Amino acid sequence: MFVCFIFLLISGCSKDPIREKTVDPVSPPPGDTAKLSYKNGIFVINEGNLSWANASITYIDNKTDSVYQDIFESANSRDLGDVAQSMKVLGNKGYIIVNNSNRVEVVSLKDFKTLASITGFNSPRYLEFIDSTKAYVTNMKKNISVVDLKSMTIVKNIATPYWTENLLHYGQYMFVTCIGSFNESSANRKAQVYVIDTQSDMIIDSILMGKEPVSITVDRKNKIWVICTGGYNNYEAPTLKRIDPVLMIVDKSFTFSVQQGVPSRLCINPTADTLYYIYGGVFQMPVSAGELPAEPLIPANGHLFYGLAIHPETGQVYVSDAVNYVQSGYIFKCSQANGQVLHTYKAGRIPGSFCFTPSSQK
């Protein structure tokens, strides 16, 4: 007991808060911080565990393949928050959507220091820019937030009683996937794609979808593609739908076999003629294909593929492995030709999405 008192006195002397620590010290940010540091690379947005508030950002340098962990925490001496959902960059700023912290963290791409925290969201999911002054942010609860990028505040809400998920900026319109009311069962959720006029911020049309439309992209022939998971608990078979944005109708639909789980993370290559998605493994499908591919480009083989992106310049496939959700995840850089793993990078907890720096987007 006496020994304990001594120990207590020693430990009691350090008044520093007792907080989480890492075994390996976090690697310093790349290069000279006086110069633009994060100019040619990939940000990996690590979701972290829900309600653990352990989200983080990993940076991969395109040229050297060097990996820098926890760059937000290094730059700002605090955690990023609870569940980082996605990130977008515009000019020299990055916008990180922190879902369960109901915040969008605006950071400088120079040193990753936070410039502002935009608050007032309702479980935000994804952000899409309309121009250099305006962006939309989808929310799981209630509405779509219209953000003024100059004042970095929410200036307006577009009322949607439903959970909106992913966005696609197409001409003067924003196509927004909508899952349906958050508190309803799969059967009662009305899944659709809203079409919003970005000038008036009004919903001008909606297109019925399969249950849970989660991903949206556009191909070179200006056809819009949407992946619908079929709803939680496999309510219906998942589908890949093609929308004609002129007629505002679904003009093609492919149905997945339910046995393999649910498809997600629809992406397109730089030439916009090949689709990629996760369905256990990573699948590759030319937009002209008459049916869904039978064999994956990258088989899962015990990996828990969670996030997917195609490099906008090289066309290489970046897929994340969340492993078991309670340890550091991995990123595999793979060849788009044969799916071969070209490089493996360590990431943070539950790497979910990717964001490419402006220079890697040309």
Added chain:
Amino acid sequence: MLGQSDLSQIPVSAFNEIEVLYGASGLTKTSGAFGGVVNLVTNPNWNNRIHASIAQTLASFDNYSTEAGFIAGSSSFQSNTRLNFSSARNTFPYYDDFTRETVTQHDASVLQYGITEEAFWKIKDKHLFTARVWYSYDDRDIPPVVAGSSTYYPQKMLNKTLRSILEYKLVMKTWNFSFKTAVVNQFMNYRNDSMFINNDHTYYSWFNTARFTYSRIKNLTIKPGVDYTYDYVKSDAYDGIKTRNTLGLYFEVGYKFNDHIKSQMILREDNIDGQFMPFIPSLGVEYKPFNKINLYINANAFRNYRYPSLNDLYWSVWGNPDLRPEYDNGLEGGLTYNYPSENGSFFVETAVSGYYSWMRDMIIWSPVPDNPSIWKPQNISEVNARGVEVSLNLKWKISKLHITFSNNYTFCRSTYQETTSAEDQSLGKQLIYIPENTYNGTLNLNCWNFLLGSNFTFVDKRYTSSDNQSYMPGYPLLNIIFGKEFILHKFVLSLQFKVNNLSNVDYQSVKNWPMPGRNYALTVRFEFNK
């Protein structure tokens, strides 16, 4: 009920004794309880005539509690009534790592109350009847995680439980018999505005236990028994009403080889809804090498299983009806030594024990293969757990001064034994949030009805990642207590002042969940004895 009972909801004052049965000894009460069973016991004091008490506690952060008890009876009948009420707002200040300022905890209120009535009736030291009714109410807010969010969605949990237990014991010369029947009715509401959840659960359970003990044959005790449990759950979160019938057959044999060696064997077989569960045996030996020295050596080998909870099986969307029970095979052994001085002024007891257990088919909530957006409980994990427990307890009386000193140290290494892919770095690593080292020590000094006590706890680092790359550092906690009792004839008035977390350690037990710093509690207690 739906998996576990929350110990924070059990007012400890309502029971004389909390008996924690570790490891294999838990098999004597029920199957399916890994890590031991907590059994709440009250034993009547047949010498009592009237005992009344009332206590009021005022504590930091708007926390108040009141307890009252009335025990009355004769040598053949005793009644014990207890009431408790507590209201806590838990508005403690903490340092917010996001805003970098000290803020006050909010939405962390707890309101609890309960009433317990127990009646004991004894006929000629032969028949003992016990009846218990216990009602408890618990309404609590679940505070938000520290994550810099300015938006807060309320989360609440309401629990109302009524337990009624009837027990009969017949004690004969060479045999005895006991029968217990209990009905538990629980209502629970969980509300989470963030997830739009507002679910009611209603749960009924009927437990029956019969035990027969026969010890007519020299050195041999035979104890057969039968248990029957019926569970009924109506829940907004389940797809329809779920029931479960559990029939358990129990057989215990104790054999005393000589004055030095005793052994015990327990066999158990459960049948759940017509399906036989795996057979669970346990074998233990106790050896006392010397006649005059209180040294005991014991060893146990056991097998146990835990049947999935009704939530694991049936929770809509997330439940997994295909779950198999978890298994645990284990070995444990230990040494106990005690020395009481002849005049009773000194007592020392020390114990060392170790265990190794192999847990298989462990149920872990994890993402469904090919559908990472859905988490379900699955039989995926293999865990090996081994550990050591060391304790040292002293009682010493030096004229008017009474010293009690107890120390408890545990070492526990629980490791993942299975991985899913080459990238999974968890193999052989410590389970998350399980500390390897824990120490607890208490030193109490009593003199002329003054009490000076201290309690020290050290919880070592707990990993927050299964690859053991990040961890919550260990934290020390010191609580001290000052007390004074005034005895006036049949009345006792006692005052106690307690300081918790004396050195004001700013710690987190779970990442980003704030914990209170230094805090105080003052208790005034009034007792009457006749």
